[in-house]
Amino acid sequence: MHFRTICLTSALALSAATAHAGAHGEMNFNRIASFATVSNMAEGEDTSRETSAEIIAATADGMTLVYTDSPLGVLGRIDITDPANPQPLGNIALGGEPTAVGIAGGMAIVGVNTSASYTDPSGYLAAINIDDGSEAEQCDLGGQPDSVAIAKDGSFAAVAIENERDEDLGDGRVGQMPAGFLVKVGLTAEGLPDCDTLQKIELTGLADVAPEDPEPEFVDINALGEVVVSLQENNHMVVVGADGSVMSHFSAGAVDLEGIDTTEEGALTFTDSQSGVVREPDAVKWLDDNHFATANEGDMDGGSRGWTIFHKDGTVVYESGTSFERALIEIGHYPEERSGNKGVEPESIETATFGDTPMVFVGSERGSVVGVYDVTDPTAPVLKQLLPSGIGPEGYVALPERNLLVSANEVGDAGPNAHVMLFEYAEGAASYPQLTSAGADELIGWGAISGMVAGENGIVYAVNDSFYGMQPTIFTIDTTQSPARITDALRITREGAPAQLMDMEGIALDGDGGFYVASEGRLDRGILHAIHHVSAEGEIEETIPFPKGIMAVERRWAAEGVAKVGDTLWVAIQREFDDDPENHTKLLAYNLESGEWGAVHYPKEAAESGWVGLSEITAHDDHVYLIERDNKFSDAQVKQITRVSVDQLTPAPIGSELPVVEKEVVYDLIPDLKAQGGYVVDKVEGLAIFEDGTTWVSTDNDGVDDSSGETFFWTVQF
Template identity: 25%
Template sequence: MATMAITACKKTSEPIDIEEPIVAEDIASFKETASIDLGGETSAEISAYDPSTKKLFVVSNEGGAKVEVVDLTNYPTVTKLKTISFNSNAGINSVVVNNGLLAIALDGADKQGNGDVVVLKTTDLSEVKKITVGAMPDMVTFSPDGNYILSANEGEPSDDYKVDPKGTISIINIKDNYSVKTLDFAAFESQKATLVAGGFRIYGPNASFAQDIEPEYIAVSSDSKKAYVTLQENNGVAEIDIVSGTITKINPLGTRDISLAENAFDVSDKDSKIALGTWPIKAFYLPDAISYFTTGGTSYLALANEGDTRAWKGYDEEARVKSLKLDPTKFPTAATLQLDANLGRLTVTKAFGDTDGDGDYDELYATGGRSLSILNASTGALVANIGKDLEQHVIDAGKYDDERSDNKGVEVEGVTVAVVNGKTLAFIGMERVDLIAVYDITTPTSPVFVQLFATGDAPEGVLFVKPKDSPNGRSMLVVASEGDGMVKFYQPNKI
């Protein structure tokens, strides 16, 4: 059956046309074919590609708010053309390209104040429009039809937690002279009890429901009618009706049960071994990137379950298991469990788990799913979870960082789903081990491992370019790594 996908790299998304001819390529042969060094740490974070000009636009926050413009015309020779600088202390969070337009997400001068989406022409980089959106626009994307720009405005609190803006979604109507509608989540406060019972997290100090929500990342359906937004710290996904400009649903994501063999974790960085095991804990998924795709006539969401916490000076939810008082009935072997070689070093949240309010913990919740989960887009039902298998492949390759076992493991941060040679592939970015894993998810209920390859330090942006758009007619994966400023380009062999 023909397959269609919406690809979503960290902070960008792009549709794949069902009518495109299949290019014969070996899906297990992606290798580096070019690279460019854009500087030091934070100089290469997110990228977006314009097929009409063969320019790559890369977010850089090294020494100011900038977008680096890279020329791929003579690929595999890759050349930096120029730097777009913004006279602001604000950071740039995201870039995306569609139909000759470049949209840039820019924090406000006051980080807890409103931010902006700046739209430029990709040809001459002239400004088309500057649109005010909500606080801290963390990710910006176009709808596949090019009619809308959407911004996930995270609304993080100040470090002292005295200022906590609302988390919002902005919908910009390009055809209506870039008019903007910014949505908050206040209407869902009446559903709080039901959502929390399903594993949704509402817990910021003195925060209203709307203030507590922190939108992170957006994927848009192929028909441009719906958007799906990860609410990372809240452990949920929101559904947006783009045309009517309304938030229609919040889907709480629940938890992974690490006592089950299929969900095994390595929980200690002080046990002198690397081993995935079962433990009497659960894990909140806390997804970062999200990708929408359709295969077999059904639409799905792929979630990169990085894990993120509220760890501010004014409020810090993080704790190690050994620092908590455990309920003796629920944890009869607490003294043994709390040894450093067991659960003692594991980072958990202290905001959840005291279910009866008596001051000790009846349940333990790790922060991050350490996995890629696949959901049915319509129902929100979990259909597959790539976690244990993913980490085991990293271990088998000798690339697992045991120093991260106590906190996020391989740290699954980015995902983009794309079609290569008729197969639907998930490209999974792992920040702490500097790797991309490729899985065949053509049958979403039965993911199959394909390949593992190295990236720069701390891969952040994962962008797929279709063969018809790439500079040499072959599939291309572009990975921007924030740890060392490297942008690397990977392509498969032709068959």
């Protein structure tokens, strides 16, 4: 074997591990656990099936969570007696698709969709015993349910019967019959629906948009028994009194947006504007008996990228405008792939009072973040925190009596499944974000950090990868601030024009104020395997393509980092090329004086499944340090920092037998990633080491595309 392991020490400043070290009396939410929905599957079930956590509710004692899992057609249950260690209670199979859930007594009140078609919608309201999973009652609803709310005194349930449209017909617009409506049904002291009390409340003829076809989306009930209903596609709000009559109704209105990105072009350009964007609210929640908040996701014509507080008479009390979206931009959670649609797409809203502070929690479906607002003054909410909420947050439940907030995330990706995440409100500093551009002279959008190098005076330089292929950028990060701050964005140019066709994965200092950037090739997209010499002003002064001997055996998983050692640039190649032995990859060498190429072999760990490769290289003292990782998430086996002594870096000519270096494993990153409270992310890609040995590590958030968008940026010591 050509490697050995040396002793590890704990992280110096892992934010999640030091969240409670803040100023005395400071209260913040921090994530303490996540629960994978596949954990509720029975032994022997196919865990590769799609699962989801969408709408979520909690029992009165706050010890059990119940969520809807539409793909499986089940209710999932979680024991959170110890919220830091949630335990599976199993799934309850239903006779259709669960769309929403509330809890009354020991019963889960579930809306179940059984529709045969868009034109023949059907569904029922079921009371499911949470303890044993048995169905205690069922009421036919006469249509497709989409949202359920339980009155605060437990006396009745309200159900939005959406009877949703077919988006493939009529340009996907309302109206399409049959029309939706609202249902109220009384609940017994045991939490059972009394089907004989079912009241159908018509909502037709109210909206300016397709008044014949209201599509109720979301309902909530205040302490007076009044029901607020959002008609998303109709851009309308309705308030129904306790007696079932319509008290007020009004258009949700429109906003003008400045400084937004409306083009999906692989760049973050917040220079566009839109006028008269209709809000088209999705979720709605009462703040008190007179005010409610809406998440303005949009559907047919709108989506104002923000959220609004209304008085129940229709007066707009507060409009967030672009402020919520801009806050997400600053922490790297802007979803560029949704620029042409609805940006960060606020979809969910929760309200609760923690201590003496009334709060609104605004969930961004595409940004995968929840904003925590202090609404002591509902006319001037204050954004207090932004929490990493998992991929595609759909529902929230606040448990102030236990100082908990819970998010249900409906989306998984190729690695993690859908998750339920738990946050605790406690004394201590906020652990997220760990990197932000807040406070910069201009708005700086960022993401997909893929390589780093340490400069001087606490400055780290970082590059983004091909996700932003139209905007290759070198970011200046001030690590002396907490959280670390992106203070500048240097756009790379070629002959004075914005550079393109680059996949920057590594960066090194040239010693004269400029940089060497390693670009991972993708020949089918015209991206060259190369090293680019970039001036301090961002201009590409020289491009050094890989030699013919490498191009003859190349694969797309190539350059993942570059380091300068004396007169030689060393490039870490992620995985094997055609001529490499199994579990060995190349460290390529390019001599700046002679122009000669060479290489050595680096021994990788063997992958139990998936693959293992290199994702960074940087030089410090008499070693080069590398990140070696697998492509796994919570089942990760290899996420580590290794090093190779410089005296071993004697390259052999390309095409000859290459010497195999001996590596030392100096730090295991998996415990740090687990300490973030969520699932282990796969892409640890940035490593920067200062002269005094201070070491920073970062993760690549994939541009928030099918990703939770989380960027972890923390220090380690070895």
